[in-house]
Amino acid sequence: MRALVVAMLATAAQAADLPAPELSGPWTQGAAVTGRVAPGSQVWFKGRELRVSPEGRFVFGLSRDEPPEAELRLKAPGGAEQVLRYAVQPREYPIQRIDGLPQAMVTPPAEALKRIELDNQRVAAARASDTARPDFASGYEWPVVGRISGVYGSQRILNGEPRQPHFGVDIAAPAGTPVKAAGGGVVRLARADLYYTGGTVILDHGHGMTSTYLHLSKLHVQEGQEVAKGQLIGEVGATGRATGPHLCFRMNWFDTRLDAQLLVGPMPELGKAAP
Numbered sequence: 001m002r003a004l005v006v007a008m009l010a011t012a013a014q015a016a017d018l019p020a021p022e023l024s025g026p027w028t029q030g031a032a033v034t035g036r037v038a039p040g041s042q043v044w045f046k047g048r049e050l051r052v053s054p055e056g057r058f059v060f061g062l063s064r065d066e067p068p069e070a071e072l073r074l075k076a077p078g079g080a081e082q083v084l085r086y087a088v089q090p091r092e093y094p095i096q097r098i099d100g101l102p103q104a105m106v107t108p109p110a111e112a113l114k115r116i117e118l119d120n121q122r123v124a125a126a127r128a129s130d131t132a133r134p135d136f137a138s139g140y141e142w143p144v145v146g147r148i149s150g151v152y153g154s155q156r157i158l159n160g161e162p163r164q165p166h167f168g169v170d171i172a173a174p175a176g177t178p179v180k181a182a183g184g185g186v187v188r189l190a191r192a193d194l195y196y197t198g199g200t201v202i203l204d205h206g207h208g209m210t211s212t213y214l215h216l217s218k219l220h221v222q223e224g225q226e227v228a229k230g231q232l233i234g235e236v237g238a239t240g241r242a243t244g245p246h247l248c249f250r251m252n253w254f255d256t257r258l259d260a261q262l263l264v265g266p267m268p269e270l271g272k273a274a275p
């Protein structure tokens with residue numbers, strides 16, 4: 001199921017010497033795939049060169065609407081190249097209708113457009129971080145334990161108007177519930193008042209992997225601060241465009257939106273989780 005076609009650009013003799021890359025992560029729309037190659041190798045995903053750690057580790061993400069075939073190109077330290085093509089599992093996404101939102105949050109008033117544009121620039125800059133931090137390969141955990149009230153990829157209809165899909169996982173929890181870092185990293189954005197997302201934190205886990213926490217009532221971190229996995233970063237709230245207290249938790253690989261649920265695994269049962 002995994003490698004559809006293995007096309008060798010190198011001569012057969014060179015290619016036979018190339019070790020296959022170790023890859024883990026489902027080949028599914030919205031997934032992150034981590035891998036390992038011989039140190040000193042170069043790796044390209046869909047033509048983009050990936051950062052490879054000194055140990056040979058790398059990561060890339062598959063988008064919500066990733067085409068059915070993805071291409072990985074590898075260049076070994078000795079110069080031999082191989083191209084690997086993988087089948088990407090398509091998904092079906094639900095339609096989610098949300099009514100009763102203040103109309104200004106569905107169609108923003110003209111005077112809010114400048115502010116929204118500035119918010120977007122700040123968020124884009126945070127998500128463009130490309131650092132050598134190794135945290136991306138250490139796994140992630142749920143920032144809040146609770147009932148999942150919204151899922152990745154759903155097509156949203158707000159007050160009857162179709163809008164962009166939902167890219168987060170919503171976790172219903174009372175206001176003030178502690179929100180913990182899904183992984184170790186550095187705080188790239190910590191702002192209390194973004195127009196749509198209210199109290200917002202973005203953590204950089206390295207190699208383009210970021211996690212985002214929205215609608216927070218309180219922030220407990222500042223931009224530039226290092227955090228450990230599980231560290232308190234804020235509190236659940238209903239700030240920005242939210243109909244009630246919940247955490248909207250998102251994972252991204254640069255500007256590719258990922259399904260955070262695929263990265264953190266099953267939600268622990270309430271009450272059984274570590275506090």
Ligand SMILES: [Zn+2]
Pocket residue numbers: 150166168169170247248249
């Ligand atoms: Zn959400």
